[in-house]
Amino acid sequence: MIQPDQALPAPGIAKCPTGIVGLDEITGGGLPRGRPTLIAGAAGCGKTLLAMEFIVRGAREFDEPGVFMAFEESESELIANVASLGFALDALVAGQRVALDSVQIERNEIEETGDYDLEGLFVRLGCAIATVGARRVVLDGLDALFAAMPSATIVRGELRRLFRWLKAQGVTAIITGERGEKALTRHGLEEYVSDCVIFLDHRVHNQVATRRLQVVKYRGSRHGTNEYPILIDAAGFSVLPVSSLGLTHQVSRERVSTGVASLDAMLGGQGYYRGSSILISGTAGAGKTSLAIAFANSVCSQGGRCLYWSSEESPDQILRNMASIGFDLQPHLDHGRFHCHAVRPALYGLENHLVRLHQLVGLLQPDAVILDPITSFVAVGERFQVQVMLTRMIDFLKAAGITAVFTALRQGAEPAYLERTDEGISSLIDSWLLLRMADAGDHRERLLSVLKSRGMAHSHQVRELELDATGIAVRDAATRRLPG
Amino acid sequence: MNASHQPVSDADHVQSKCADDVLQEARVMPQIPAGLGYVLTLYVASLSPRSVLAIRSVKEVCEKHLGGQYSLEVIDIHERPALAKSDQILAAPTLIKRLPLPLRRLIGDMADEHRVLIGLDLRARADGSDPRD
Numbered sequence: 001m002i003q004p005d006q007a008l009p010a011p012g013i014a015k016c017p018t019g020i021v022g023l024d025e026i027t028g029g030g031l032p033r034g035r036p037t038l039i040a041g042a043a044g045c046g047k048t049l050l051a052m053e054f055i056v057r058g059a060r061e062f063d064e065p066g067v068f069m070a071f072e073e074s075e076s077e078l079i080a081n082v083a084s085l086g087f088a089l090d091a092l093v094a095g096q097r098v099a100l101d102s103v104q105i106e107r108n109e110i111e112e113t114g115d116y117d118l119e120g121l122f123v124r125l126g127c128a129i130a131t132v133g134a135r136r137v138v139l140d141g142l143d144a145l146f147a148a149m150p151s152a153t154i155v156r157g158e159l160r161r162l163f164r165w166l167k168a169q170g171v172t173a174i175i176t177g178e179r180g181e182k183a184l185t186r187h188g189l190e191e192y193v194s195d196c197v198i199f200l201d202h203r204v205h206n207q208v209a210t211r212r213l214q215v216v217k218y219r220g221s222r223h224g225t226n227e228y229p230i231l232i233d234a235a236g237f238s239v240l241p242v243s244s245l246g247l248t249h250q251v252s253r254e255r256v257s258t259g260v261a262s263l264d265a266m267l268g269g270q271g272y273y274r275g276s277s278i279l280i281s282g283t284a285g286a287g288k289t290s291l292a293i294a295f296a297n298s299v300c301s302q303g304g305r306c307l308y309w310s311s312e313e314s315p316d317q318i319l320r321n322m323a324s325i326g327f328d329l330q331p332h333l334d335h336g337r338f339h340c341h342a343v344r345p346a347l348y349g350l351e352n353h354l355v356r357l358h359q360l361v362g363l364l365q366p367d368a369v370i371l372d373p374i375t376s377f378v379a380v381g382e383r384f385q386v387q388v389m390l391t392r393m394i395d396f397l398k399a400a401g402i403t404a405v406f407t408a409l410r411q412g413a414e415p416a417y418l419e420r421t422d423e424g425i426s427s428l429i430d431s432w433l434l435l436r437m438a439d440a441g442d443h444r445e446r447l448l449s450v451l452k453s454r455g456m457a458h459s460h461q462v463r464e465l466e467l468d469a470t471g472i473a474v475r476d477a478a479t480r481r482l483p484g
Numbered sequence: 485m486n487a488s489h490q491p492v493s494d495a496d497h498v499q500s501k502c503a504d505d506v507l508q509e510a511r512v513m514p515q516i517p518a519g520l521g522y523v524l525t526l527y528v529a530s531l532s533p534r535s536v537l538a539i540r541s542v543k544e545v546c547e548k549h550l551g552g553q554y555s556l557e558v559i560d561i562h563e564r565p566a567l568a569k570s571d572q573i574l575a576a577p578t579l580i581k582r583l584p585l586p587l588r589r590l591i592g593d594m595a596d597e598h599r600v601l602i603g604l605d606l607r608a609r610a611d612g613s614d615p616r617d
Contacts, residue, residue, distance in 0.1 A: 104572055105589075111603030113579075114538075114592030119529035120561055120573035127565035149575065150591075 019057030022239030041200030066136035071144035105148035210349030229351025259298030268456035282435030300332035304367035521553030529576035538577035541594035
């Protein structure tokens, strides 16, 4: 489902799979085997975690024991920090699958009395590698050496020797270093690691943090060059390889009912195309969620699965409200056909939502996905970013052949305004329904029109949408407004 | 070798193959009990010219300035890698002054006697400052 950027391993470069979701796709199979990779980034962007997951997955999934040498944290801190991610590091250490060593030097204890080298570091590393038969090595926060040792000249010389030595050992290594002001890392570690450089970034926008990963360099291998969103959750590290869909995805000629027979009639008599993207936009209370739920109910009633992504209402609230117009979703929920994911958009960055969508789709394999409403994402990011994220979501769902329904809230009732999409995604949408409230003498009525629907003969009339305890119906608006 | 004078406890840091290595060390005047004088451990990497220079320099300084009130243990990190880990050795040579407190690490070939004396707290720093400040 996920289409990596041109990710085929180039001949000649052996790859060492990280086992980290998404990263192996971007790098065409993993990190360069038997060589060091540099991971640079600011504090708190996930360098240590990425490196640790490389070691843990290596030991658990690829039968490649590893050594983790930490320059900033103690061994017990390391174990405690990753315990929440389900990495039973202490068990791997006890089983001699992983060796930990923590380098802790107090600079103010040190007095320089002449020439020296860092043979102690080599000896410790060599001992740890021999103890577990390591194939993978991590040197986390290596640039702390510059702070610990009085002579930067000696450290530089020894680092050069260290990387030669690591290559001679044949281990696949990750070196992490703090991001620098001018260079990639504060102490220019990139000077020593020439094979593969990965950059991690951590941005805060509107008090919401998002992390991104970029493969800056990968000698002898093609790799995706975009910035990829990353997510750190209970399962560890995920990188989201988002590629533009292009226009190569298969389109379906199959149709799926909207859940409202009279609306199906407006759409060439058969409803939406399977796997298409549908936008339902309209003013508050005009029935957007009701129409979306009608579709969800229809999908589930035919044995399909539906993921309902609610940005504003809790699952209970949706169930109650929809029961009032005749849709009983409880059985679908009980049978696992209807899955409700309710989360406030402002809780996470846009990328996190995108990653979560990928995860949920991978987990649930739904036939339909409903995002209700997409307008609430605007609170999380800049308009352009929101547009990019929605485009990625639409592309992803299209490529996966999933029918997607998006609802969008519109303020004001001017038709010219209603027919705009703030999110800038109208060109990606296949079918677009517009809902609005209108005064009709003594009452207000909901008006529905089909703004567009690609590939089908659809109605151009404005109809009235009626909601009652038995369900949703679309009627000819004129029949009530002009009696007789 | 007299284990009771072994100043480094490596029991908790035994790492299979490495720790089984035979302990080889040169000990100078091990009879001085801790507390009455200086307790020093010199870590070197094999008997390289730099190691030899460091061992000779440290012995000279001790004889000259400590008047026999010290114990010095010399350890080859290649022979005892587990000790290199537990004693947080990075640089070779490294001389650890365990007693009297505060603990200090002197790194280098010990050729600069002035710096060695400062490191052993036998000579005041030029600016009179404590490096811990």
